[in-house]
Amino acid sequence: MSDKFLVSTRKGLFTVSRKAGNWEITGVDFLGDNVTLTLTDPRDGRHYAALDHGHFGVKLHRSTGNGWEEIAVPVYPPKPEGYEENDMWGRPINWSTARIWALAAGGADEPGVIWCGTLPGGLFRSRDRGQSWEMMRSLWDHPKRKQWMGGGADLPGIHSICVDPRNSKRVWIGVSTGGIWFTDDAGASWNLRGKGMRAEYAPPEQTHDPIAQDVHCLVQCPAATHRMWVQHHNGVFVSSDEAGTFTEITGVEPSTFGFAVVVHPREPDTAWFVPEIKDEKRIPREGKLVVTRTRDGGKRFDVLSKGLPQKHAYDVVYRHALALDEAGERLAFGSTTGGVWVSEDQGDSWACVTHTLPPVYAVRFVPAQ
Amino acid sequence: MATVIFTTNVQRHVACPQAQAPGRTVREVLDNVFADIPQARGYVLDDQSALRKHMTIFIDGQMIRDRARLADAVSEASTIHVLQALSGG
Numbered sequence: 001m002s003d004k005f006l007v008s009t010r011k012g013l014f015t016v017s018r019k020a021g022n023w024e025i026t027g028v029d030f031l032g033d034n035v036t037l038t039l040t041d042p043r044d045g046r047h048y049a050a051l052d053h054g055h056f057g058v059k060l061h062r063s064t065g066n067g068w069e070e071i072a073v074p075v076y077p078p079k080p081e082g083y084e085e086n087d088m089w090g091r092p093i094n095w096s097t098a099r100i101w102a103l104a105a106g107g108a109d110e111p112g113v114i115w116c117g118t119l120p121g122g123l124f125r126s127r128d129r130g131q132s133w134e135m136m137r138s139l140w141d142h143p144k145r146k147q148w149m150g151g152g153a154d155l156p157g158i159h160s161i162c163v164d165p166r167n168s169k170r171v172w173i174g175v176s177t178g179g180i181w182f183t184d185d186a187g188a189s190w191n192l193r194g195k196g197m198r199a200e201y202a203p204p205e206q207t208h209d210p211i212a213q214d215v216h217c218l219v220q221c222p223a224a225t226h227r228m229w230v231q232h233h234n235g236v237f238v239s240s241d242e243a244g245t246f247t248e249i250t251g252v253e254p255s256t257f258g259f260a261v262v263v264h265p266r267e268p269d270t271a272w273f274v275p276e277i278k279d280e281k282r283i284p285r286e287g288k289l290v291v292t293r294t295r296d297g298g299k300r301f302d303v304l305s306k307g308l309p310q311k312h313a314y315d316v317v318y319r320h321a322l323a324l325d326e327a328g329e330r331l332a333f334g335s336t337t338g339g340v341w342v343s344e345d346q347g348d349s350w351a352c353v354t355h356t357l358p359p360v361y362a363v364r365f366v367p368a369q
Numbered sequence: 370m371a372t373v374i375f376t377t378n379v380q381r382h383v384a385c386p387q388a389q390a391p392g393r394t395v396r397e398v399l400d401n402v403f404a405d406i407p408q409a410r411g412y413v414l415d416d417q418s419a420l421r422k423h424m425t426i427f428i429d430g431q432m433i434r435d436r437a438r439l440a441d442a443v444s445e446a447s448t449i450h451v452l453q454a455l456s457g458g
Contacts, residue, residue: 015395053382053422055383055421055422055424055454056412056413056421056453057411057412057415057421059382059411070383073411076416078417079417087391094415094417095416095417096415096416096417097416
């Protein structure tokens, strides 16, 4: 089980560790800077941190033995002379990394490979632990990519990357908005997946169009890769055929709206969510912060509230801010209002680590070495 | 050669010492400066080598006009200030 997790916030990266049975903040890096996401590579223990310096752009840092070093950041290719591409509001799309929205380690058979998803929709791969990056032109140049749109952000972006643990050439990505895309040839070609997802708010012609789907988060059960879960703008969806088709989960209290989902590493039917009132408000229902958990593939859900604030709680948990450790026992999440909670019993009970951090963008466990 | 002075705010992230470099345009001068400090390039310019959105450049007190190509003319005695707006929380 993991005894440590990293919390990316608007004003720094915080390390939370288990000490004598209690969880406490044991380290702070990049204090004052906007840390948007981290990755800990389970193959070598290295940490990667994405920073957004605003005026000065997006940067990547990698841990060293005793600190951090800045490494290369994905760079978009030169826009062809005279080429025009506009967003949904008619504004020119700048071919430049606007946000790092996904970081994933490659397979066990390809040490050093790191995947990176960005806004405005570029997918990049490094083969040398982030020293250099290559853009997946096969995806960027795909004619349907231009149908991607901004969802939560003004620009479309890749927020989820799932590498098949049995075959690292097979990769799924989630796009907001742009559905789910899949390659089985290490990125040489890409295909749209995700039939069965539904965008209730879209015009009728697009409601069931796989490319019109606003996937908020996509996860895959490592031990049963056929099983994928999606927290979608429109609700919760589950697939039993590697994201080929999805079934919508309905009738879940208090809500099926949210951003985050995690799946148990060995039990494909077990997944967790953090529900909120759907998109026009985006706050916990009745001010009660809860986590929902299914153990049977979505037929029934437990509403988990023990140790979580049940009065005037307006915490929003972003898509990368809910985490599960590699054992499938410990969960942690952080909120937009600076709260961090941890559970050692699969969510049955929670302990507050702090409620005074800056807004939390991501929470990631550090795998036990 | 033109003199290039970077905002102090960027120095916290990457060292950008005052520099002197040849060039007839802002682009040429900055390319020469960044040849010596390549890690600083991405802090000032975006992926298309245009000036980042909230950055600005003054040549002898005049704000440049061409933020994309950086074609504004520079003289041998020019002083170029690379600055940014401070905003937000």
